[in-house]
Structure formats: C-alpha cells, structure tokens
Amino acid sequence: MKLYTHEQAPNPRRVHIFLREKQIKVETVQVDFMKGELKGEEFTKKNPAQRIPVLELDGGTCISETVAICRYFEEMYPLRPLFGLTAVERATVEMWNRRTELNFLMPVFHVFRHGHPAMAELEKPQIEEWSKANRPKAIEGLAMINDQLEKKQFVAGDRFSIADISAYVGVKFCRPAKVDIPEGLDGLQRWLKVMEERPSIAAKATSPA
C-alpha cells in the first residue's frame, strides 16, 4: 500500500494527521504538485482528477479524495474511531465535517487559488473577484465553528473527530491564503491550543505518515 502525497499541502495533511491519530504507518511517495507531476499519464491513471492524496492498495486499486482515504482506514482499523460510533454520532461527524469543508475550508481554498499569483498556472481562469467574495464567507464559516467550540469541546461535539482535523488544517491555511482570523473567537482559540498539543499535530510534517 502506498500513499501519494505532499504533506505541506492541506488535503494530504488531513490524511497524515488522521493516520498519526490512528497510529497507522503507511509507505509514502512524495509528489511535487508544483512541478506538474500530477498531470503525467501514469498519475492520471491513478486519479483522473489529477490531485493528491491518492492511496494505492496492494492490488492496484486507487482511492482518491481525502475523506474517502480516511474512511478506508477507519473501516480497516476501527480502533480510535474518528468518524463517530453510534448512528447519531456518525451523522453528526459527517455533518460537521461537511459544514467545515463547505463553509470554511473551501472558501479559504478559493481565496488562495483565485487570489495568489503562484496559483495562476493551476487555476484557470483565475477570478480575483471570486477570491474576494470568498474572504467574508471564510470568516463566516470560522464564526460558525467558533460558536460550536464555545459550547462543545470539539467541532463535532464531545469527541475528537475528522471534523477537527478538517477545521485545524483550514485554520492553518488561513495564513498562506491571507485570511485574517478575527479577534474575540475565544472558543476557537481555546480549541486551537488543545489541537497544537496533540502528538498527531505537534509531529513534524516530515516524519513518516
């Protein structure tokens, strides 16, 4: 089994944190997405969408999409569950992970991809107005997460889950995207300190899986 990845990029990073949380080790292949390696014929066979991360299983089956890869590991290694346990919990984790993705992570990505000069080659057409429109959406998403974190310990409730990983990676990506995190988000700041202390996150980006 091999994980095609580049941990500095936010989506692969979600998988790496997930794997460290579950204490799973996986062989990795570093892919330099800035050098056009994703557009090559061989990689396109693995993922027609030409994106990392991709998990290649021993039989050659390839799983792409960050959450699909995480779900594969959750199913194979149910210990330390990160998608919830009961039906309500699983639905709640799915809801909060999707809320985080749709209302926060994606706006931050759009601010970056449509606003940063280095992305002009990858994001065509690059639409500055769309980058600008997403900045307040990202802040609104952050406020929604903060509201939850003023009431609950973690993004999806009382238990650490994949929704915390998505939210954390989004918060860290605010800096390259130049989205300023407003002051006064006390729930978010409290949670951020707890997150930074988790070994899965405190680990260096270069350590295996």
Add this chain to the structure above:
Amino acid sequence: MKLYTHEQAPNPRRVHIFLREKQIKVETVQVDFMKGELKGEEFTKKNPAQRIPVLELDGGTCISETVAICRYFEEMYPLRPLFGLTAVERATVEMWNRRTELNFLMPVFHVFRHGHPAMAELEKPQIEEWSKANRPKAIEGLAMINDQLEKKQFVAGDRFSIADISAYVGVKFCRPAKVDIPEGLDGLQRWLKVMEERPSIAAKATSPA
C-alpha cells in the same frame, strides 16, 4: 422524526430518492426556501447554515447536510446498502460520491446560482464570471462520470449507490442551470435510461418521502 425539505430542490431530492430506495417513510415538513423561511429564527436554530434538508430527530437533535442525513438512515437501516459494504467498497462509494459532488454537482450549482436572475437575492455577491467559468468544469465532470459509466454499470462500480443519486440529480439540474449535455456520452445515456426506470426516481416528486 421530521424531514424539513422541498423536493423540487436538488439536495433535498437526493434524500427523497435515497429514502425511497431504502423504503423508509418519514414525516416531511415542506419549507419554501424562496419565501425566506430558511432565514427565520426558528429554522436557523435547526440549521445555522439556513439550508434544507434538515432531519429533526424525536429528541430534538437536528442533522443537516444531505449526505449526513443519508448516512444516518444507512446506519439505522442497513438493509439495501447505498454506501457500500466492504472497506474498499465504502471508500470507493465515498470517492465517487465526492468526485461527483466536487467536479460535477457543485459546478452545476455555481453556474445556476451565479448566473440565474432569480438567484440574485440568495447568492450575494452574484458573480457572472464565476458562473461562466463553471460551465466547462461541469462538462468536464460529466465527461469523467461518462468515462466511468462506459466501463462500469453504476457510478461507483457494479452496485447502485448514493453516488448514482448525486450524479442523477446533477444531470437533471443541468436543464434549469442551462448546461447543455454534450452528445456522444453513450455511457451516461445508457445509465440515465436505467436510472429513469428505478421506482425511487420514477415516483412523483409529490409522493411522501
């Protein structure tokens, strides 16, 4: 248990098809999203993102996000599985459902929401250039789904799944979004005929759940 919905809208429609596939009956409350009912204080408590569908459980817990609602029903009623059975199958369904959402359904929605005059009040700012940029993305997504359907019976492989529901609703939404489906997508057309014959889809939109 109550489902807040409006079946004519594409996301609620995914839940209704899902429920009919699994032969689950649920009490529904029709919400007129064009009349601003989603912005009311009471509804905002149920879903801060002010969107339908929302599933309210008997204890008052509210689950929003289409796929989270479907997952709740899958967990509660595992018969006629629509999220896959084995670990690889579950990851593959997740992958194809997300591919369909990200590369096809969302571009179609963006074409519509940023291009249709009736959406000007709901989508602020409405950016026509972003609508236009998403039209070719939607067609690319459709081509990706067609490639898969030239090789496989269903979107996620050999078994009908939630990914088929997402793709089908997207294809039907191409008309209001004015995204013309290119000729020559034979796999897609073959599958579309099979889909239209399924009782869950052939059923009138007005029939219960």
